[in-house]
Amino acid sequence: MDGVIMHTKHVSTGTDLTLKATAVCLYYKYSLLPMSITLRQPSPLVDGVSITPNGTILEVKWQDSAPSRYHAYWIRHNCHCTDCMETESWMKRIPARNIPRKLTLGKAEIDNGSLVVTSNEDNHTMRYPLGWLKSVSYSTEDLDEKSTQKDIKYKTGPVQTFEYEEISKSGDIYFDWIQAIENDGLAIVKNVPCEDKKVGEVFDVESRDNVTNIGFTELPLEFHQDMPYSESPPGLQLLHCTRLDPSVEGGASVFVDLHHAAEQLQKEYPEHFATLLKVPATFQKIHDEDERPSFIVYQRPHISVNTKGKVNAVFWSIYTEGPLQVPEELVEPYYAAYFKFAELIENSPTKIRFQLKPGDCASFNNRRMGHGRETFKLNGGVRKLQGLYINIDDFKNRVKIEYLKRGNLQNLKRIGDQCGS
Ligand SMILES: [Zn+2]
Missing domain, CATH: 3.60.130.10 (Clavaminate synthase-like)
Incomplete structure (x- = not known):
């Protein structure tokens, strides 16, 4: 009481x-x-990345688990480059007005443990550590696995x-x-x-x-x-x-x-x-x-x-x-x-x-x-x-x-x- x-x-x-x-x-x-903690995770193995023909969804095929799909807006909004994010504090720097309302992804490739993607409308090159990308996957399986309930x-x-x-x-x-x-x-x-x-x-x-x-x-x-x-x-x-x-x-x-x-x-x-x-x-x-x-x-x-x-x-x-x-x-x-x-x-x-x-x-x-x-x-x-x-x-x-x-x-x-x- x-x-x-x-x-x-x-x-x-x-x-x-x-x-x-x-x-x-x-x-x-x-x-x-x-104390020290680390959010760095081992890089998961990837079988391939692809972008849908209309450029709005990126798919990553993980070697050890079901594929994850990421929407173009999501990808752009979560860019890890220093213009878009304060990497020490994980704080975003990108205001909504800077994300093109029509947005498509150009090309995607894996480079040294990172995913590198470009966006067409604003010509931005984005880079994401694969361990991080996997940890924030929002596939149904991954959301269920991460659920706090x-x-x-x-x-x-x-x-x-x-x-x-x-x-x-x-x-x-x-x-x-x-x-x-x-x-x-x-x-x-x-x-x-x-x-x-x-x-x-x-x-x-x-x-x-x-x-x-x-x-x-x-x-x-x-x-x-x-x-x-x-x-x-x-x-x-x-x-x-x-x-x-x-x-x-x-x-x-x-x-x-x-x-x-x-x-x-x-x-x-x-x-x-x-x-x-x-x-x-x-x-x-x-x-x-x-x-x-x-x-x-x-x-x-x-x-x-x-x-x-x-x-x-x-x-x-x-x-x-x-x-x-x-x-x-x-x-x-x-x-x-x-x-x-x-x-x-x-x-x-x-x-x-x-x-x-x-x-x-x-x-x-x-x-x-x-x-x-x-x-x-x-x-x-x-x-x-x-x-x-x-x-x-x-x-x-x-x-x-x-x-x-x-x-x-x-x-x-x-x-x-x-x-x-
Ligand atoms: Zn960026």
Whole structure:
């Protein structure tokens, strides 16, 4: 559950690394070290290149895979020459007006690991490294292979756990940890030091009176994501249990994979699925009685898909749902679909339950997992969790860089950030 906005922060790339919260220091630990990555790829072998008679499509026949076709506009727009592209930063220099509206390709040949092509109308000679050209092929097979929404094996077993000390000492174990979050949506780090430091970037989840947020009570919490009313909800959440007195009863953490439930809805109830793609639910944060009031209302469908119809985001939180504001004829279909989706989430085979102990840090992807909590009784004791959010772009970047450091060019899986790929 989110805290008051003032006390929360989505930490993102380039953030101030003087952060004191232990869990986030662990997360950023290896980004401080000098590193090198390379996007250079071995040159794939080519059987031949050809241009269609009308000059609008270039085809490359790869020796080891299906051919790729590139349109003349695409070829011209992605020219790698220094007039068209800043090669150090991969930034384009070519404005749309410089691409002829009628454009045909003249001749194409392979020269020393590069494709060299000329365009007729503006007499431009273009050059592309073959490794790069293959990596950005948009054939159906290649797009499927690179898709970040590929079918995955959903986790139904125990959560992967890691030791704080081991992650601190080994970049490879760090990589295993963030990969576990990428693959399963959730991993636990054990024995994270419980320094009770007050820093602006963390929020505390502790039972107290006069709360503005149900997270700060003894009540159970249904599966939810934090802050779906935000245009960019938090990416990762690091939820660190810093204190749990022996007198405290209950309060187990529960998690569910919302992407699994959405895919189940798609498979078994396609009509309901279509409704939840189309009808915008209302999400809101309204704290009108606060000293610092909030009034945020955001309408978005519960589920979104990429161009291939694969689920690429889910937004779910009963706590921050506001009144539906859609045309009348959509209200009943919405509720039928909403009830079914809620049922699938509640009964999901991916549901998992465990008790966080002091030193345990549940690290999970808020874009993919719903989290909740069973009811608890303090019985005079203290139960304290410290939470921290990490921006989804930062997580995506960090995992990708770790892959690239190891020469692995694969794309990430199921990040839940509505990426179109
Ligand atoms: Zn050029």
